[in-house]
Amino acid sequence: MADPAAEAPRAPSIFGRRLRQARDLRDLSQEALGALAGIDEFSASARISQYETGKHLPHFDIARRLAEALQVPAAFLYATDDETAELLLDWHAAEPSRRQAARALLKRRAAAVAWAEPCPRRARMSRRPGWFVTLALVLLLWSLAGVASFVAHVVAGERMAEAQGAWDLAFHRALPAWFAWDYALATLAALAGAAALLARSRLAFPLYLVSLLAVLLQFGYVFLGTDLLAHKGAAATVPFPAFIAGMGVVQLVVTRLAARRGWVR
Numbered sequence: 001m002a003d004p005a006a007e008a009p010r011a012p013s014i015f016g017r018r019l020r021q022a023r024d025l026r027d028l029s030q031e032a033l034g035a036l037a038g039i040d041e042f043s044a045s046a047r048i049s050q051y052e053t054g055k056h057l058p059h060f061d062i063a064r065r066l067a068e069a070l071q072v073p074a075a076f077l078y079a080t081d082d083e084t085a086e087l088l089l090d091w092h093a094a095e096p097s098r099r100q101a102a103r104a105l106l107k108r109r110a111a112a113v114a115w116a117e118p119c120p121r122r123a124r125m126s127r128r129p130g131w132f133v134t135l136a137l138v139l140l141l142w143s144l145a146g147v148a149s150f151v152a153h154v155v156a157g158e159r160m161a162e163a164q165g166a167w168d169l170a171f172h173r174a175l176p177a178w179f180a181w182d183y184a185l186a187t188l189a190a191l192a193g194a195a196a197l198l199a200r201s202r203l204a205f206p207l208y209l210v211s212l213l214a215v216l217l218q219f220g221y222v223f224l225g226t227d228l229l230a231h232k233g234a235a236a237t238v239p240f241p242a243f244i245a246g247m248g249v250v251q252l253v254v255t256r257l258a259a260r261r262g263w264v265r
Contacts, residue, residue, distance in 0.1 A: 015063070016052040018077045018085060022070040023048075036069035037062065128200075128263045139251055140194040146187040146244075154180060167231060179221065186214035190251070197255060200264045205255040212248035219245065 023033055030052075034044020039062075050056045051066075058066070060074075067074040073092045079085035091099065152160070161172035193207035219241045222228055228237055258264045 013054050014080055015057055015077055016054045018079060019048070019066065019070075020052045021085075022067075022072045022076065023052075025072075026070050028070070033066065033069055037065040128258075132258070132263060133198075135254060136194065136197045139254070140191075140198060142247060143187065143191040143194040147191055150183050150187040153183060171226065171228065174226075176221075179218065182214050182218050186211050186218060189214065190248070193251060193255070197258065197264065202259060202264050204264060205252065205259065208248065208251040208255055212245070212252065215245055215248050 023030070026033075028036070029045075030048035031041070031045040034048050035041050037044075039047055047056075051058055063077055064074045067077055071092075073088050076085055076088045076092070079088055091102075094102070158169070158172055161168040189207050189211035193204045193211060196202075196204035196207055222241070223237075255264070
């Protein structure tokens with residue numbers, strides 16, 4: 001059976017340099033270090049000298065015992081650069097509370113870097129299928145139609161209401177001033193949301209949400225704050241507003257799906 005304390009005949013320089021560095025830090029002689037590591041006292045000095053000069057490289061079990069005797073982490077003896085070696089010594093000497101705080105800080109920094117820098121996996125996930133791009137274009141056209149309807153309401157709303165009859169003209173003139181502003185918010189936010197969706201921006205969701213809320217406020221007032229339902233009936237007035245509100249929900253669902261699939265960022 002092979003002796004577990006036997007040395008592997010290799011000659012790297014890093015281990016020997018780190019061993020000498022740690023021994024000097026502890027102010028130990030080669031003989032004293034060998035004795036602390038459990039090496040035979042008659043050969044301790046010679047074997048430590050062979051390790052330090054690079055003539056032999058100890059097996060890891062002996063390296064671990066040497067590290068324990070020197071009160072350094074075993075990884076320190078294999079550190080290829082001085083900065084890593086110094087960090088290992090500092091980490092080994094730190095209190096547990098300081099280590100925990102340092103780990104938490106590193107995790108936060110790593111998370112910030114992961115979001116700030118492009119990730120190849122995210123780049124692959126962000127390739128949108130053709131059907132999604134087509135749907136986003138349809139939503140853009142829908143929002144443009146909404147903006148056109150708003151412009152018509154502002155520019156020619158009274159003339160169109162007058163052509164429909166006296167009651168419609170009175171209804172149009174009785175609309176509060178904020179109604180037009182809410183109409184503008186509903187349509188322009190939807191247009192901005194559609195543009196953001198095509199541009200792969202996560203702003204699409206809050207923009208669409210604002211649009212839907214404005215739509216609900218607009219139709220809530222029309223159906224609950226006026227006598228439109230009593231005068232024209234639900235069959236003539238409810239279907240199209242319900243469709244518009246439904247489209248607002250569809251826009252939110254599509255945007256949330258895009259976020260989950262990595263098609264917006």
